[in-house]
Amino acid sequence: MLRRSEGCPGQQWYTPLIRAHRLADWWGLESLWLKNESLGLSGSFKDRGAVVAVREAISKGYKKILTASSGNAGAATAARAAMYGVHAIVLVDPQAPTEKLRQIKAYGAEIKMIEGLFNQPSEQFVRTLKSIAVEEDAYLAFYWEPVNSAIIQGFEVIAEEIVYQLGIAPEVVLIPTGGGDHFVAQGRAYLRLWRQGVIEHVPQLIAVQPEGACPLVDAVKAGLHYIPYRANPTSIASGLRVAFSGQHALSLIEDSEGTGMHKHMAVTVTEDQIRKTLRLLATLEGIWIEPSGVAALAAIPDLLEMGAFGPDALIVAPLTGAGWKDPPQ
Numbered sequence: 001m002l003r004r005s006e007g008c009p010g011q012q013w014y015t016p017l018i019r020a021h022r023l024a025d026w027w028g029l030e031s032l033w034l035k036n037e038s039l040g041l042s043g044s045f046k047d048r049g050a051v052v053a054v055r056e057a058i059s060k061g062y063k064k065i066l067t068a069s070s071g072n073a074g075a076a077t078a079a080r081a082a083m084y085g086v087h088a089i090v091l092v093d094p095q096a097p098t099e100k101l102r103q104i105k106a107y108g109a110e111i112k113m114i115e116g117l118f119n120q121p122s123e124q125f126v127r128t129l130k131s132i133a134v135e136e137d138a139y140l141a142f143y144w145e146p147v148n149s150a151i152i153q154g155f156e157v158i159a160e161e162i163v164y165q166l167g168i169a170p171e172v173v174l175i176p177t178g179g180g181d182h183f184v185a186q187g188r189a190y191l192r193l194w195r196q197g198v199i200e201h202v203p204q205l206i207a208v209q210p211e212g213a214c215p216l217v218d219a220v221k222a223g224l225h226y227i228p229y230r231a232n233p234t235s236i237a238s239g240l241r242v243a244f245s246g247q248h249a250l251s252l253i254e255d256s257e258g259t260g261m262h263k264h265m266a267v268t269v270t271e272d273q274i275r276k277t278l279r280l281l282a283t284l285e286g287i288w289i290e291p292s293g294v295a296a297l298a299a300i301p302d303l304l305e306m307g308a309f310g311p312d313a314l315i316v317a318p319l320t321g322a323g324w325k326d327p328p329q
Contacts, residue, residue: 015039017165022284031314038322042079045320048154049143050076056150057139064138070238071100073143078109093117097326121229122244144179155185169199170316172309174296177207178242180249187252204262208296210235211268216245220266236328239292273298288323
């Protein structure tokens with residue numbers, strides 16, 4: 001049963017926090033919890049941001065809303081826009097999963113295909129978005145804080161719900177990471193709750209990216225203070241197939257040092273690890289999630305081996321999108 005989440009932007013409901021007993025036993029863990037974001041309005045955690053995006057568009061007097069998406073943000077925006085009579089325009093790359101394109105169309109959104117949309121430096125990408133938004137007289141709702149600073153608020157609610165549902169803060173939170181907003185939003189939310197005295201510690205946050213699309217991990221490994229552009233990203237996890245991540249994600253990792261908290265991390269997983277975890281989650285827990293949504297879970301064996309945390313840690317992993325949205329080929 002979902003509970004109403006008071007104080008959230010717009011009407012929201014708590015998504016389930018499930019204790020994964022069989023999967024925990026498989027990996028030798030004592031306490032593994034899964035936050036199932038696939039049960040939102042359009043089937044992904046991007047529904048959290050869509051609540052804020054459409055609210056902002058309406059409050060500013062726009063009749064149209066525009067986003068760019070590999071699928072989930074487009075579907076979430078289109079669904080929420082349909083509820084309020086706002087015309088949604090979604091820019092997509094032709095490589096976007098067919099199932100997600102079909103879903104976006106079902107909500108009545110307008111789809112514009114742009115070859116190589118996400119395979120370009122961030123500055124050039126942002127210029128393209130802003131230009132099209134001006135041409136369309138549409139509110140620009142790209143789900144990335146450097147472009148839209150409001151939408152990230154929706155993702156902070158996920159951390160607040162986890163704390164409410166557990167009654168305490170987890171010790172470790174594993175987050176599938178592309179542009180970085182989900183990672184940063186949870187970091188900010190936990191830090192705020194800690195400063196308010198609601199929780200006793202800030203969890204260690206671990207950003208996980210596919211090895212073929214890992215600009216944030218590239219920067220961390222090289223000791224850089226900026227995130228390099230990674231051309232031609234590849235992964236079966238379409239929602240994480242990014243050529244760039246946000247500087248705010250790198251800053252979160254850098255700023256966690258010397259605060260008395262466990263230092264936040266960024267690591268990669270292989271395609272085989274993602275595929276194996278998809279099967280384990282479905283066959284051991286009966287939960288079908290898209291590749292992007294299990295990427296963070298897939299890192300657990302390696303993280304245990306490197307000693308990032310122990311088997312007795314209280315671990316939470318958000319499952320960010322339903323399996324029917326992007327079934328692996």
